[in-house]
Amino acid sequence: MAASGPLASLYLSLNFIMKKRNFIQSSALALGAALSLSALGTTATLAAETQFPTKTVRILVGFAPGGSADKLSRALSQKLSERWGQTVVVENVSGAGGTLAVAAAARAAPDGYTLLLSGTGNVLSALHHKDLAHNTIKDFTGVAKAAISPQLIAVSPKLGVKNFQEYVALLKKRPGQVTIGLPDGIGGLQHLAHEIISKQIGASPNYIPYPGGGPATLDVLGGHIDGEYITLAAVTDHVRSGKLIGLGVSTATRSPALPDVPTIAESGVPGYVVDTWQGFVAPKGTPKATVDKLNRDINSVLQQPEVRAQLEGLGFTVVSNSKPAEVDKALGDEYDRYSKILAETGIKLK
Template identity: 50%
Template sequence: MSIERKAIVRGGLGLLAAVVLGVGLLGNFAGSAPVPGEDANRYPNRPVKIIVPVSAGGSADKLARTVAQKLGEKWNQSVVVENQPGGSSAIGNAAVAHARGDGYTLLLAGDALSLNALQPGKLSYDPLRDLRGVTKAVVNPQLLVVRPGLGVRTFQEFVELVRRRPGEISLALPGGAGSLQHLAVELLNERIGAKTNQIPYPGGGPATLDVLGGHVDAMLITLAAATENVRSGKLVALAVTTPYRSKALPDVPTVQEAGLADYTVESWQGFSVPASTPRAIVDRIHRDVVAVLREPDTSALLENLGFTIAASTPEAVDQTVRDDIATYRRVIVSADVQLK
């Protein structure tokens, strides 16, 4: 994810500390020691679990379940998706960080790994020490959508409405307080000179339900989680946060095209495992996940949802987490953000 200008995030990130302090007790840090005797040629010989650290129904969940189904067919084993939302993804992330490093517990990872690392309180895990990347599967823009009844059809009309009614227009944050969406919305608020009323959610599914139900006015969400509702007319898409348009919704302009120069936010999602997982097992998972992502039917399905296939190396995942931690830290310092 790249952020080209300052952003102000007040108070959101700090709420994670109390939630995640105790998670490390689970599994008694089972992932801290190497696992002997694991044979990559025999892997997997029992069911594999993918932990998704947000609620079911969002884009992360769709990606995980698509890959899980394909891996199950390739491996002739059950690949189960388990949602563990909470703490802006920190609970699910910690569960995998402290799992046994045998390749049978995978994490659907993303931007939250870097964002959580900036908490003022101590997390029960270190994303760089306790996890290792498998592949950055996809990159994708965030999409600003509104409920049809709000009466706006363009990004410019939305900005005018927020300026007329500062603090009144409600906007859902599917990733919760301190998430990528939170950072991106604070940047947007700064750029338009007026604030929305941000409401944190534990995932894209429940956030979308409240917008569809007319309880919340707008939402910034991963594009892949909203394409179907936009195409059906249940949500109105106003703009994407990347400097390029999405092939899935080619008629939706970028925020830059709509008038906010240099506004850029791009997120990623992929797979990580406990750091103690043997390299041979990591390489086997990487090879098979990348093969699945590159299957024509899988790539077409994910791209139609709004994802762009990345299929990176394991090292690229860890480097992205490292680089994003540095980027977010610079934004927080330069914007004089007070984390509580």
């Protein structure tokens, strides 16, 4: 028999209270479960960051030993190895303007154990080799910028020129005869950078492609070619010793590492600026937690006083505390910038 009157009201009140209590208990349990899952996720992320790396890390460099890319990578690999307690090896996969290293890195597992030293030079390779299966823009995720460096026209003292103006005069007098090495090969950044000069002055050298700055420099020192257009950091010591003559740097201001070498702009090519940078990328799909740890550790190593002094002594400008997204943006921006330069100037790099 159904309850009625005051008894019914009491029954309904008690039933409501019981349902509300059950709802609160269920909500609390659900909230607790959600918080537990969140905590587990955070713990897993922290664990992944703490554990990485547990084996050898490779840095792939697209150019031969002895050049600026190689010097930068080796300086950082030693310190990262000390920090992680794991071996960090530099592998020089030279050839085809750096594209062989790009392809090798793109094929690697996206786990953080393979990094590619990338930068402006790889952007030009991507522009020049659009038919390749892999490129630095679409197949990688940024990790950290490391350094900015001027490019330099350096020649053998045997060439008989002492400054940029004399070099230009010789190119005009002997078009296509002065041999200039290109460490990043035909179609690379240094080829484009010199062609901008050549287009303005109306004379070009005879370009000799190389798989890196080391072999190109050896041939200049050995008297096999007249000079090279090269990253300044690769030949700083040779210019200081007088074995090479630095004619002009590509940046808007002089390099503190070689303050007596004027800029190309102040030497007769107004407005000429070619900025270059180098940094690290990882295969696309590398976990964010791993990328973030790599970013923090690389930035930390770059801020060590002895590392900064070493790199700045070579002519690099160390980049401070870059973020992975900055690397992605820089690669995309430079791809657009150099596409525009090639279209506007009509320069052919083949």
